[in-house]
Amino acid sequence: MIRLIPYFLVSIFLVSCGGGSDESDGPVESKKNTSTDVSGKVIDGYITGATVFLDLNFNGVKDVNEPSTVSVEDGDFNFGLTDSELECARYVPIVVDVPVGAIDAELGEVTEAYQMVLPPMFEPISSSDMLNISPITSLVWNTIETLSETPITELSCEAVIADQTKREATASLLEDAIKDVVAHYNISEEKLFIDFIAEENTSVKDIAVKAVKGLQKSLVETAVLQETYPNARWAKVNYYFFSSIDGDDLYPNAWYRDLQLYDGNTITKELIKVSNDLSNEVRPILYEKTTLSSTDDVNLRVEIGYESRGGDDSSYSCNYKEEVSLTSGDTEYQLVNLGGQANVIGGFEACQLPDFSTQSISRYILYNSTDAGIDKATQFSFSSQDGEFDALNNWTNLLQSIATLEASELIAHVESLPYDFCETYDAGADFVIRSRSETIDGDKITLQREQNGNLKRTTKFSDGTSVVEHSTVASAPSWDYCIW
Numbered sequence: 001m002i003r004l005i006p007y008f009l010v011s012i013f014l015v016s017c018g019g020g021s022d023e024s025d026g027p028v029e030s031k032k033n034t035s036t037d038v039s040g041k042v043i044d045g046y047i048t049g050a051t052v053f054l055d056l057n058f059n060g061v062k063d064v065n066e067p068s069t070v071s072v073e074d075g076d077f078n079f080g081l082t083d084s085e086l087e088c089a090r091y092v093p094i095v096v097d098v099p100v101g102a103i104d105a106e107l108g109e110v111t112e113a114y115q116m117v118l119p120p121m122f123e124p125i126s127s128s129d130m131l132n133i134s135p136i137t138s139l140v141w142n143t144i145e146t147l148s149e150t151p152i153t154e155l156s157c158e159a160v161i162a163d164q165t166k167r168e169a170t171a172s173l174l175e176d177a178i179k180d181v182v183a184h185y186n187i188s189e190e191k192l193f194i195d196f197i198a199e200e201n202t203s204v205k206d207i208a209v210k211a212v213k214g215l216q217k218s219l220v221e222t223a224v225l226q227e228t229y230p231n232a233r234w235a236k237v238n239y240y241f242f243s244s245i246d247g248d249d250l251y252p253n254a255w256y257r258d259l260q261l262y263d264g265n266t267i268t269k270e271l272i273k274v275s276n277d278l279s280n281e282v283r284p285i286l287y288e289k290t291t292l293s294s295t296d297d298v299n300l301r302v303e304i305g306y307e308s309r310g311g312d313d314s315s316y317s318c319n320y321k322e323e324v325s326l327t328s329g330d331t332e333y334q335l336v337n338l339g340g341q342a343n344v345i346g347g348f349e350a351c352q353l354p355d356f357s358t359q360s361i362s363r364y365i366l367y368n369s370t371d372a373g374i375d376k377a378t379q380f381s382f383s384s385q386d387g388e389f390d391a392l393n394n395w396t397n398l399l400q401s402i403a404t405l406e407a408s409e410l411i412a413h414v415e416s417l418p419y420d421f422c423e424t425y426d427a428g429a430d431f432v433i434r435s436r437s438e439t440i441d442g443d444k445i446t447l448q449r450e451q452n453g454n455l456k457r458t459t460k461f462s463d464g465t466s467v468v469e470h471s472t473v474a475s476a477p478s479w480d481y482c483i484w
Contacts, residue, residue, distance in 0.1 A: 035080040038089065040131030041195055042096050042116070044212055045106030046075030051097040052133070054081070056088055058155045060095060060115065071096075074105070088157035089125045091167070093141060094118040096133050114215040117141035118193075120160075122171045132195050135211035136204060139185065140192060142218075142238045142258075143177035151234030151262045168444075168460075175466075184242050214239035214255070217278050225261065234262035239278055246273060246285050247311030256285070265292045283312060287348045291399070298326045298407060302399055306348040316344045318351035322398045325366075326407050333414045334366040335395055356396035358387035362430075367419040375437040378419040380429040390428055422482035426451050436481065447479060455479055 042050045053068035055061075062068055069079040081089060095117050102110040118133040119141045125131070145152055160167050182189050185207055196204040221237040229235050238258040246254065255278055259270040267290040273282040286307035293300045305319040320339040325332055338361050339354045354360075361384060368377045382389055391413050395405060418425040421436045432451040437444060442462035449455055453473040460466040473480055 034083055036083075036086050037078055037080050037127050038086070038125060038129070038131065039076065039078045039127070040094075040118075040129075040133060041075040042071040042077060042098070043075055043132055043134040043195060043197060044098075044116075044208060045104040046073075046197065047071055047096075047098055047102055047104050047110070048073055048075065049099070049102035050075075050077075051099070052077045052079070053095055053097075054079075054085060054089055055093045055095045055117075056157045057153070058092065059153050060117075062095070062097065086125060087161070089120075090123055091120050091160045091170075092157045093120055094131065094133060112216045114212060114219050116215065119144055119174055119177070120170070122167075122174065130195070132193055134196070135208040135215060136181075136185075136187065136192055136196070138215060139211055139240065140174075140177050140181050142240060143180050144173045145236060145238065145260065146258055147173055147176055147180070151260075153234050180244075184244060210241065213278065214241065221257075225259070229261060229263050232261060232263040234260060236260050239274070243271065243285070245271060245309055247309065247314070250311045254282075257281075266290065267292070283308075284347075285309070289348075293399075293402075295402075297328070298324065298402065300324050300398055300402055302353070304348075304351050304353060306344070306351045315342070317342050318344050320351075320354055320356075322353075322356060322396075324395070324398050324402065324410070326410065328407075328411060330371065331367070331369040333411050334364070334368070335392065335410060336364040336366070337396055337398075338362045338364075353399075356387070356398075357393065360384045360387050360389070360396065363389055365414060365417065367414050367417070373438060376419075376421055376435070378417075378421070378432065378434045380417060380419075380427065381431040382428070383430050421447075421449070424451075447481070449473070449480075 040052075042052065048071055050071045051062060051068055052071060053062040053066050056066050057063065067079050067081055067085055069077050071077040095115060097113070097115055098110055099113050100110055104110055116133050116135060116138045118131055118137045155166065155170065160170055178189055178192065181187065181192065187204055187207065191201065191204055194201065194204070196208065217239045218237055221239075222235065225235045225237055226232070236259070239255060240258070241255045242252050243254070243256045246256070251273075255274050255276060257270075257272045257274050257278075259268070261268040269286070269288040269290075271285040273285055274280060275282055284306075286305065286309075288303060288305045290301060290303045301321075301323040303319075303321040305321075306316060307319065308314045308316045318341040321336060323334065323336045325334040327333075337356045339356060339359050340361055341351070341354075344350050363382045363384065365380045365382070366377065368375070370376075392410065394401070395410065417427050419434070421434045423434070426432050429451075433448060435446060435448040437446040439445075444460040446458045446460075447455065448458075455471045455473060455476055457469045457471070457479055458466060459469075471479065
C-alpha cells in the first residue's frame with residue numbers, strides 16, 4: 001500500500017535454506033550432534049493427530065529434511081531437535097497441519113482440514129519451554145505475511161541466522177504483527193501465546209474458535225491458487241475478521257479475504273470484504289499490482305494501488321509509485337516518485353500509470369550506507385511543482401527510461417545532498433530524517449533525528465527486549481554524536 005508519508009524501506013532478498021548457528025550474529029562452523037526435547041500443545045480444543053513440523057524454509061509444507069511429530073492426547077507434542085535444529089527453532093515458524101480425521105477434544109472429529117502456525121520468537125528455546133500453537137498464534141503469522149513487502153518463502157533458517165539485516169527485518173515484522181493483532185482483537189500481548197483452555201480464558205478462546213473458520217477457508221483457497229499458478233514464488237490466501245484498513249474500527253466483526261501472489265516479475269495484493277459465511281464478495285478494499293525488474297546492481301519497482309479505506313461510503317483512489325535503487329560498494333542509493341488520483345470510478349482498471357514527468361506529487365531520495373559497523377540512512381522528501389523537481393527530472397517513467405539512464409547521475413546527485421547524520425541543512429526538502437545505528441556490547445542502538453530536532457532512540461538489547469525513547473537535540477544532547 002502506498003502511503004504519502006516518510007518511511008525507510010527494508011528489503012528481504014532471495015536466499016537459500018537450511019543451516020544453524022550459536023547465539024552470536026553469525027553461524028558457527030560445527031556443533032555436537034546432541035538432541036533436545038521440545039514440547040508443546042496443539043490447541044483449538046486440544047487436538048490429537050495433527051502433524052507438527054519445523055518449517056526451515058518458510059514454505060508452509062513439511063519437507064523431508066524438516067523435523068516433525070504428531071500430536072497426541074491433550075494436544076501434546078514432542079520432538080527431539082539437534083543443536084542446529086534447535087537454533088533454527090528460534091528463527092523459523094513451527095507449522096501444524098490439522099487433517100480431516102484428527103480429533104478435537106471439544107468438537108470431536110475434524111471434518112475440514114486447516115493449518116496453524118507459531119511465528120518465530122527470536123528467543124532461545126529450551127526443553128523447559130511449552131510452545132502453544134493455536135488459531136491466535138496463526139493470526140499473528142498471517143499478519144506477518146500481510147505486512148511483509150516480499151514473499152515469506154524467500155527466507156530460510158540459514159539466511160536469517162547468517163544475515164543480521166534479514167534477522168532484524170523479520171523480527172521487526174513480528175513486532176509489528178503482534179501490535180496489530182493486539183490492537184485488532186483486543187488481546188493483550190502476553191495472552192497471544194497462552195494455553196487458553198488451561199487458563200479458562202473464554203474471551204481468547206471465543207476469538208480462536210471464530211478464527212478457525214477463516215483458517216479452513218484459507219487452506220482450501222490457497223491450494224486452488226497454488227494449483228492455478230504452479231510456478232509462482234508465493235501464492236497465499238488468508239481469511240480473517242476485522243481490518244483497520246477498512247475504516248479503522250467501523251467493522252469489528254466483518255470478514256476479509258487477503259490474497260497475495262508473486263508470479264514471475266509481478267506481485268499482486270488484494271483485500272476484499274466478504275460475507276459472514278465467506279462465500280460472497282461484499283466490497284473491494286484495496287488492490288495493488290507491483291512490477292519488478294533488475295539489471296546488474298539496479299532494481300526497479302513500479303506499483304499501482306486502488307483503494308478505499310474510509311468505510312463502505314468512501315470513494316476510491318489510485319496511488320502510483322516508481323522506485324529505483326542501486327548499490328555501489330556498501331552504499332545504496334534510492335529514488336522514489338509518487339503520484340495519485342482521488343474519487344476514481346471504474347475499478348482498478350481505471351488506475352493507469354501517470355506520466356511521472358508531469359504528474360508526480362512528491363519524491364523521496366534515500367541514502368543508506370554501512371561503514372565500520374555503523375549503519376547510516378537519510379531520507380529526503382520533496383514536493384513537486386507541476387511535476388518538476390530541482391534535479392533529476394529525467395529520472396521519471398522508469399519502466400521506459402531506465403535503460404537510457406546513467407547510474408552515476410543518480411549517485412552524484414545523492415552524494416551532493418547533506419546526507420551525513422550530523423548535517424543540519426535540508427537542501428530544499430520538505431522533510432528530512434537521518435538515522436544512525438551501531439551495536440555496542442551486544443545491544444543495537446538506533447538514533448533517528450528529524451529536521452526539526454526531534455530525536456528517537458531505539459535500543460534492542462541482546463536478550464531480545466527493546467526500549468524506545470523520545471526527546472530533542474536540546475533536551476538530550478548525550479544521545480547525539482554531533483557537536484554543533
